[in-house]
Amino acid sequence: MEKTIDETKQGESLVLEHKPENNKKLFIESYGCAMNFSDSEVVASILSNQGYNTTTILEEADLVLVNTCSIRDKAEQTVRKRLEKYNAVKRQKNPKMKVGVLGCMAERLKSQFLEQEKIVDLVVGPDAYKDLPNLLAEVEEGREAINVILSKEETYGDISPVRLMSNGITAFVSITRGCDNMCTFCVVPFTRGRERSREPNSILDEIKDLESKGFKEVTLLGQNVDSYLWYGGGLKKDYVNASEMQKATAVNFDQLLEMVAVTFPKMRIRFSTSNPQDMHESVLHIIAKHANICNHIHLPVQSGSDRILAAMNRLHTRAEYMELIKNIRRILPDAAITQDMITGFPTETEQDHQDTLDLMEYVKYNFGYMYSYSERPGTLAGRKMEDDVPETTKARRLQEIVDLQQKHSLIRTQEFVNQTVEVLIEKVSKKSHQEFSGRNSQNITVVFPKENYKIGDFVNVKITSCTSATLRGEAVGYSDMN
Structure with missing residues (x-):
């Protein structure tokens, strides 16, 4: 799974429409990828029905929640600093304040937060948000509360997320949860569980509601949208056991994408994130067929070296990735292609790094999210591989990748001048x-x-x-x- 992290949104606090009948105040901050920000809207919707209005003033909050990310060490350190801040406010100004951790860090560090460090009152994993009313009741009675059970079914398809109203034009609509790709650098399959898809009509209903409220663009969101597969519910990996009727009526991603495009011809449709091994040519033809599906494909590659791709347990080779790029250029000549890249993965050599730069020259991406490798506890790489590339080498290689991307980004934007x-x-x-x-x-x-x-x-x-x-x-x- 890929997590594209928008640095401009980190730590953004959610502000929702004020309900006069609500008398409790919720302060909720989000870190990480778009999925976390989307989840915060689900949480706010649930808590709005429990008497909470949002506030941007930390000191006045009855409940403070931070939606967390475990994808990079930097995100975890930022969240820890925020938890220190919340607790300082709690001690000095608002002793009745309750503090909770949501999301990926919650699942991974549950016992540390609650039992060892005692810095939070409740811990709620990504599949347990509907249990928040029960967990808050536990906390009100003076007990710590925790639910990090990962679900085979939960997609929050029946929750209508409350939207951040400052834009009112674009929105994320979640279509899958979890991930089946066991990339060795990634914690997501362990923090968000195995992959399952959301019922198509609930997706269409949510977009219809957005359209009625004046929204003009939706992004279909998931850890791996191209592997969307609805066959009546359950984990994607269990599809092999589905009945013949379930298989005959199943909906895959290109079918869903076309359903959305046809149903909402005056709305723009985007999707993210794609995994190279799951993006099939049929999806490209659907994009080409419908003018309201955007000409942008976010296609994380992570490395240009076959040896490193194998060590990462990426399910594509360099040649397969380049073949996919060739098909995109053939079917969608005007498409923008963007990337995620990790440099300095364990055992990466100068030749591996050069392979990445060469691949970048082949594709000439429009934009990219580029990081140096940081070891994540709980991942296979964290357990089995030595983080043996010196930090100075990582920094130099990352700078070379960033510099080359800047050069390519300018080439790509220049193509639009006079258009x-x-x-x-x-x-x-x-x-x-x-x-x-x-x-x-x-x-x-x-x-x-x-x-x-x-x-x-x-x-x-x-x-x-x-x-x-x-x-x-x-x-x-x-x-x-x-």
């Missing part, structure tokens, strides 16, 4: 209140003068200049999506 692209206006530009900011189909930020347009409009923009990350231009009229 007209469709942009969904999402917000006012950070740098100028006279300009709007949105993204094109390829997920590249586009900035242009406001004129008479408004947030939520689909606008055609003629691109006049660019940086490696942003396109600039002028609106030339509404697009057909309005």
